[in-house]
Amino acid sequence: MPQISLAPSDSPLAQAPVVAEVVRNDFVESVHHGVVAALDRDGSRLIALGPVDAPILPRSSLKPLQTVAMLRAGAEFASEELVALSAASHSGEDFHQEGARRILDAVGLDATALQxxxxxxxxxxxxxxxIQAGQEPTALAQNCSGKHAGMLAACVAADWDTGTYLQADHPLQRLIVEVIEELTGEPVTVTTVDGCGAPAHGVTPVGLARAFGRIAGAGEGTPERRVADAIAAHPEWLGGTGRDVTRLIAGVPGLIAKDGAESVYAVGLADGTGLTVKIADGAERARVVVATAALRHLGARELGPEVGRVLAELDAEAVVKGHGQKVGVVRALLG
Structure with a gap:
């Protein structure tokens, strides 16, 4: 029989520790490796599990930083709901699509400008x-349409070309990199293409946590404060009806959060604490329970009597089923 050998992975994620288990009838069926980083306002590390200083792709978790850049470029939004929508991976509900249209209408564009x-x-x-209406996929229904509409609004405000706004050397995309580097406190060393076609940048879990802490704890009158307030006040515009990120933001006073593809979760607390969770294999089923466990470790339950209930409700949805019935759970291993 031929021997099979495996080439070693040079990704730091291959060395990430186990942060969650999938348990079926008290038997550990699967495990998830991951990275967890948390910093306080002063930059002291409160949690550091796994390769927290190696770059990851936060994917859509970078959207609040991108919205800060849009505001700095001069983008104007008619309401704070639309600011939240510009940072969204929305569910494509009618109000999300209509909101993206409103952003475009305000700058004299329509959905054909979306790329x-x-x-x-x-x-x-x-x-x-x-599907029942026979509609084909559209850019407006796609979960990043709010971000793209916001990018176009920024381009119009700054008198930048709207036809090339996704190119990495476009003035808006260069500004976004500057903002990411400023808020994370580190250089962007990785740039790829995101699922929606926009540039996707790599930062470390520590850097992403630092950025979210800075946005959540930002001073009055800053673009960062406006983004944080919009997200906290209108989480359904950032996510959607029933989404875990929507419920987490609504349930924890002063908290902002953004989920990202391949199982990233970034959180900022009002006191300037920031948190990043990355599940190494990209499986979303472990992301929430690891994030809620980390928030408990950081003392989130002290923020109010309802917070513990919200965290418990989110955990309770991470179930393993057998014949339609609950027979186990996905549980975090953070002590």
């Missing part, structure tokens, strides 16, 4: 209606 990848809504009910 994000056409898709159907993420929300199950909205997607069913979409």
């Amino acid at each position: 994000n990848t056409p898709s159907r809504p993420l929300d199950d009910a909205a997607a069913r209606e979409f």
Whole structure:
């Protein structure tokens, strides 16, 4: 029989510790490796599990930073809901799509200016209606349309070309890199293409946590404060009806959060604490329970009597089923 050998992975994620277990009838069926980083306002490390200083791709978790850049470029939004939408990976519900239209209408553009990848809504009910109506995938329904509309609004405000806004050397994209480097406190060393076609930048979990702490704890009158306040006040515009990120933001006073593809979760607390969770294999089922465990470790339950209930409700959804019944859980291993 031929021997099989495996080439060693040179990714730091290959060395990440186990942060969650999938348990079926008290038997550990699977494990998830991951990275968890948390910093306080002064930069002291409160949690450091795994390769926290090696770059990851935060994907959509960078959207609040991108929205800060849009505001610095002069983008104007008619309401704070639309600021939150510009930082969203929205579910494609009617109000999300209409909001993206409003951003475009205000700067004299329409949906044909969007260059994000056409898709159907993420929300199950909205997607069913979409299909039943015979609609083809559209850029407006895709979860990044708010971000792309906001980018176009920034380009119009700054008198930058709207036809090339996704190119890495475009003035807006260069400004976004500057903002990411400023808020994370580190250089961007990795740039790829995101699922929606926009540049996707790599930063470390420590840097991402630092950025979210800085946004959540920003001073009045700053673009960072405006982004944080919009997200905290309108989480359904950042996520969607019933989404875990929506419920987490709504349930913890002063908290902002943003989920990202390949199982990234970034969180900022009002006191300037920042948190990053990255599940190494990209499986989303472990992301929330690791994030809630980290928030408990950081003392989130002290923020109010309802916080513990919200965290417990989110954990309770991470179930393992057998014949339609709960027979186990996905549980975090953070002590």
